[in-house]
Amino acid sequence: MTEMQTLKIQFLEYLEIERGRSLKTVKNYKQYLTRFFEYSKIKQPKDITDDSVRKFRLWLNRQPGVEGETLKKRTQNYYLIALRSFLKYLARREINSLPPERIELAKVPERGLDLISTEELMRLLSAPNESDLKSLRDRAILELLFSTGLRVSELCSLPRDLDISKDEFSVRGKGEKVRVVFLSLEAKQAIKTYLNKRTDMDD
Template sequence: MTLRRELDRYLRHVSIERGLSPNTVAAYRRDLGAYLDALEEKGITEPEAATEAMAAGYAAELAAPSEHPLASSSLSRKLSSVRGFHKFLVDEGLTTTDAAQRLAPPKLPSRLPKALTVEQVQALLDATGGDDPQALRDKALLELLYATGARVTEAVSLNVDDVFDEDIVRLRGKGDKDRIVPLGSYARRAIDDYLVRSRPIFSARGQATPGLFLGSRGQRVSRQNAWLVIRRAAERAGITEEVSPHTLRHSFATHLLQGGADVRVVQELLGHSSVATTQIYTLVTADTLRDMYTTAHPRAR
C-alpha cells in the first residue's frame, strides 16, 4: 500500500471512471510523480505518513521565487493534481486525513474574452458569400451565431421550428433552459435563403430530421464542422487572430455593450444565470474606451 502503487490506481481511476483524456492523465502522472519524489526525499512512502505540513511545504516550494518561476496556471494545475490524489486516498479508506485539503490554488488573472472588431466580423460574414448550398448554409450559420450570441452547441441543436416568423429564435441553453433572442434582418434573410434554396437539397440526402443546419449527407451539422466553417471564413477574410464559435459570442456581447445596451439585457440574451458573468464584457468595453480616450484627448498622455 505504497504511495507509488496507489498513484497507479488513481491514474486508472481518472482514466477509466472519470474518462479523462490521455494527455490529461499524462499531466497528472508528471505532476504527482514529482510530488511523490519530494515526499520520498523525506522518507515518506505510505499514505498515512503524508501530513498537511508536508503538502503545504511542497506547495510553498513550487511557489517560491526562482530563475524560472511557474506560471499561475501551471501551479494551479499541479496543486489540483495533489488535492485530487489525496482525496482519492481518503475516499478509498487508505488514510483518515486529507493532507491537501487546505491547499489553496493561486488566484488566476482574469482572462478577458477576445472579441473581433465590427469590421472584422463584417469581413468574416462577407467571406461566406456564394450561391451553392454549402455557402448558403455557412452564411446562415455565421449570421445566426453573431446575431444571437448563441453557443455553438445551441446553434447546431436548433430545429427548423425554433425559428419563428416574428424574427426571433428559441435557443436551448445550459440546464435545458430556453430563451428567446431576436434574429435581426441580416440573419433572417440568410436563414430564409438557406431554408428555401439549400436545406431541401441536404435533407433529400438523408433521413428526415427536424434539425435546422444540415450537413452534406442530411445529418445535423456537428460542433466540429461549425468550427471548421468559421476557420475557413476567417482564412478567406484574412483574419490572423484565432477565431472560434465562441469568438462570435464574445463579439456579440461586446458590440452590444459598446452600442449602449444594458448589461442585464445582454445577460438575458446570452443566457447567463448571473449578471456577474456578463460583467466581464464591460471590462473589455472599458479598455476600448480607455484606449480611445488616450488617443483622442489632448491631455490624456
C-alpha cells in the same frame, strides 16, 4: 499495481461516473496527476506533504512553455486543481493525506474581454457574399454563433432535425450541462435560406 495507481484509477472513475465529468476532463486530470506522482515519487497517500507539493510547484514553474517561456501560471494551476480534487476524494474516503485546503493556487491576472466593435461585427457577418452554397453556409454559421453564443464544438454537434421554428432551443455543453440559447430572426432566416438551397436534405 501500486496503491497510488489504484487510487488514481478509482478517482478518475469517480470523476467520470459520479461527478459526470467529460472524458476529455478525465484525460487531463490523469495527465496532471501522473506527472505529479512521477516527479514526486509518491508511493502512499500520506507521502503527499506540503514539502512534496512545494517542490513540485517549483519544478513546474521552471518548465518551458511555448516559445521558450516558462509554463504559464494558469497552466500550472490546472495541475494544482487536479491534485486538490484528488485530495478531496481521499478525504471523502477518510484516507489520510494532505488536507486539500493546503493547496493554494497561483495568482493569475484577470482575463480581459477581447470585444469587437459593432463595425467589426457587421463586416464579419457580411463577409460571406451569399453567391453560392458555401457562402450561405458560412453566413448561417456566423449568424447562429453570434445569436446563440454557442461554442464551435456545440454547433458541430447540433442535430440535423433542429427545430428552428421556435425562438430557442436547448444545448448540452461543457460538463454535460444543459442550457437554453436563443435564435435571432437574422439567424433563423440565414439558416432557412441555406437549408432551402441544399439538395441533399431529406424530405
